[in-house]
Amino acid sequence: MERTVYLNGEYLLESQASVSIFDRGFLFADAVYEVTAVLQGKLIDNAGHFRRLERSCRELNLTLPVTYQELTAIQHELIAKNGLQEGGIYLQLTRGNEGDRDFSYSEGVAPTLMLFTQARNLVNNPKVQQGIKVISYDDMRWRRRDIKTTSLLPACMAKHAAHAANADDVWLIEDGYVTEGGSSNAYIVTQEGNIVTRPLSNDILHGITRASLITLADELGVTVEERYFTIDEAYAAKEAFISSATTFVWPVVAIDDKPIGDGKPGHIALALRDIYIRTAQAMAE
Incomplete structure (x- = not known):
């Protein structure tokens, strides 16, 4: 069964989700990520992970396009759509796609935000x-x-x-x-x-x-x-x-x-x- 993933405001089947070859996350690893554990369908230490995500974005001058409340809603929607009870949610935020490859980057480019779930045995591993x-x-x-x-x-x-x-x-x-x-x-x-x-x-x-x-x-x-x-x-x-x-x-x-x-x-x-x-x-x- 295919997972439902989140990409730039849309919930898509994983086979339908794609990112440009010019995305700076792909070309330069110009991106940050977080992994939040899920137990019994609930998010573990989610506020702490968001604070660290904010810090990573500040350090790299990345634009974080969602608030804590918006991100939490996205995570809960993914948990529901994928029936996830135990595992994690992977989040990745890149600087986005400037249409070509250049080491320097511009201000104001729309970032790429994607999330997906992973079912894992966390408690009884x-x-x-x-x-x-x-x-x-x-x-x-x-x-x-x-x-x-x-x-x-x-x-x-x-x-x-x-x-x-x-x-x-x-x-x-x-x-x-x-x-x-x-x-x-x-x-x-x-x-x-x-x-x-x-x-x-x-x-x-x-x-x-x-x-x-x-x-x-x-x-x-x-x-x-x-x-x-x-x-x-x-x-x-x-x-x-x-x-x-x-x-x-x-x-x-x-x-x-x-x-x-x-x-x-x-x-x-x-x-x-x-x-x-x-x-x-x-x-x-």
Whole structure:
């Protein structure tokens, strides 16, 4: 069954939706995106994702053609038209089509906005109980990783390398320190039971789930240290995990084939995942 997608004000079957070859998102990755989780047909952390979308647009001087209320209505319409109960909604906004290819861009060009749904198993994903394995990989990305752009080739190459090494994902390394996962924020738990994650800067994405987890960790009585950490410190950690919009929290059980802790999903990671899902569902739109 074909999905119904949204493109520039219209709801279309996916086979009927098309974008110009001159769209700057296609030619230059001159575009930003967001992914919002859906549980029980409702949007998770949607306000946070919209605020980050607004910030990305400001940083790149992109025109955001919809308000929060208008976007939420579009998302709910897609959920209804596709019967989506669990998964995510992908949004992409490009600078639009100027009719030819030119590195420079003009003001006032109509942007391209598209959204589509993806059905996924979020709550009972087997990765939660099994944990995931990651490898360390050099961070080759540009210096504005805080902007959620569609320029994702380095992440694609890194994830391909992980799969070739029989791992699930990567932890990216820059100047000897872990930045983040291939499409997630990265965390370790020290032997003392403290969570460590890299502080916000232009070097990492400002994760919406990350922000919620830091608040929820306090409710669990767990201290969060926002600081740099090395891959060697990660090898010696009691636990490790990642977070993102559609993984919520996934435990990391091995890094570079070295087991983390006892090689099983950690208690703090699973507790954080549980409280995040319960809290997010209670506040879902």
